[in-house]
Amino acid sequence: MNRTTHVLLTGALTAGLLLGSVPGISQVPSAYAQTTLSVTADTNTIVAEGGYSSDGEALGGVPAFLTVADSQNRIIHADQLKTDTAGRYRFEWTMANDAPTGTYSVKVRIEGEERASTFSFTNSRTFDTFLPVALSPYRFTGELNAGQSQAVLYDKDNGLTISSAQGRSNVDVNLYTAQNAVRSAYSSDSSTNYLTISVPTRDLDAVVTVPGGVIRQMLTSYGEDAHLLVAAEAGSYDLPLAALEPSILTGVKEGANSDLTFSIRRLAANDAISYSINSQLNTLKATRVASPTEFAVTAHYNGQSIPIRDYGRNYVRYSIDLAGSKANHGGSYSALFRHPVNGELMTTPSALYQDYSGRGKLVISRPGNGIYAPINAFRTFDDINTPNRSYRELELLASRYVIRGRSETMFDLKGKITRAEFATLMIRALGLADKQGTSRFGDIPAATWYTDTVNIGASLGLINGYSSYAFGPHDNISREQMVTLLARGLQYVTERPYVDTVRVLGPVPKRDEISTWARDDMALAIQTGILVASDFQDFMWAGYTPQADATREEAGEMLYRLLAYLKLI
Secondary structure, eight states: OOOEEEEEEEETOSOOOOOOOOTTOOSOOSEEEEEEEEEETTTTEEEEEEEEEETTEEOTTOEEEEEEEOTTOOEEEEEEEEOOTTSEEEEEEEOOTTSOSEEEEEEEEETTEEEEEEEEEOOSOOOSBOBOOOOSSSOOOHHHHTTOOEEEEOSGGGTEEEEEETTEEEEEEOHHHHHHHHHHHHHHOTTOOEEEEEOOSOOSEEEEEEEHHHHHHHHHHHGGGOEEEEEOSSEEEEEEGGGSOHHHHHHHHHSTTOEEEEEEEEOOTTOHHHHHHHHHHHHHTOEEOSOOEEEEEEEEETTEEEEEOBOTTOOEEEEEEOTTSBOOOSSEEEEEEEOTTTOOEEEEOEEEEEOTTSBEEEEEEESBOEEEEEEEEOOOOTTTSSOOTTHHHHHHHHHTTSSOOSSSSOOOTTSBOBHHHHHHHHHHHTTOTTSOOOOOOTTOOTTSTTHHHHHHHHHTTSOOOSSSSOOOTTSBOBHHHHHHHHHHHHHHHSOOOOOOHHHHHTTOTTGGGSOGGGHHHHHHHHHTTSSOHHHHHHHHHSOOOTTSBOBHHHHHHHHHHHHHHTTOO
């Protein structure tokens, strides 16, 4: 019996669609998902909720995905969560008041199934620019720790000593006040794991010093999941303490005269780096939406000062305040990272956060500090500018400079993609292109366009060769090889979820043609939504086989789904 999904529309929705089972897929366990989608007119809130089961048994821990797209099928919001032990899930998201009036689509996807419907939206206010964030009682940080219980220090009366001169705020955190705040917050709510330091000035350059004793108290009270969040005018920095290299964390926690110093700085317009970045943005035809912002951390202990530039495989999050920037819904907001050695701008995982009042921030996820340039851009190609199943994902990746065309006007949807090309795509998309790496592959020459990215991928364990000495950079990548690389990318960023390979592959056509070494990764891709039902239909009706060469279209859409699962876009 095929799976069926019912979509029930209520509230301010203008249309409803009752959808049946996915055509063409047989031998699927009996399962269903019932989803309610609604828009509440006064708060513009979309709610999608339902349950998932198979043969009457609730399926808990299964990823569910939500996407909201505008009338041009440009994705404006994406989210994912896991069903609870009862197989239930619930999404809730508020449309920004200045979102354009029009018809929008909402899609929910679980294990390859996708159901959709539409709703109409009328904006209640019009914002030409993003609004500033109020200072009182402390800076809004919901883009990083929404709904999170936290201890907050936000003025001189509760632990901050502030001096401001020539556009810079120097902030010192009182050891005993901060320790008491951490202990008190945890005793009243044991789920607390954030200490937030909110800088109460409008200076675009802030330096915040946090004593090592505060770090020690956070680890004692909050445990390994402790987060230190510094919120300033130019941006905010969410540092999970576990991201620090263990010896550095121990040194700060236990060393003499120890502390962590955070620097969040908006680069001046006449800064030489700003000129270089602007020149590159002109070449890329990207619009700068805020001045480049630098995030830095230095650890001090036992007379040492250690600048921290890299967090290994630990992703930290930054946000850049877009107050005063034009709210442009015609393109994609993202950030480019300035390579610390060669100065080249590189794509980095990022997403626009905008709340109902018109505040806008760009949230960046990356395993390292540095300079980020917020941009808005829209790029498309003549051969993807028509409705097909992947064009909105490809446009979004192109607008973020993750993917490129064969030329300025043509993407070449059905063209093949080589192993070196896809490895480079994935390394760039995950924000890892500034890492260092080497390999023993004899067929990777020095100084080619793919040398660094292949070597980085090999060093990080993201790619393998045919042997220890042969990678085959110019060979076309097969679909199952590509899925395996995507699975490694997922496991690099987050914990690999449990997958029942036999159950998940049960309904997949040509499952017996999947190589033994790729079966677990193929099942993982299906469970996490990297592979969806429409891909299965291609397996059957278009001669799609796991060992056949992947196309550029398939590479782009599956890379997008990986980033969406990881919440990196």
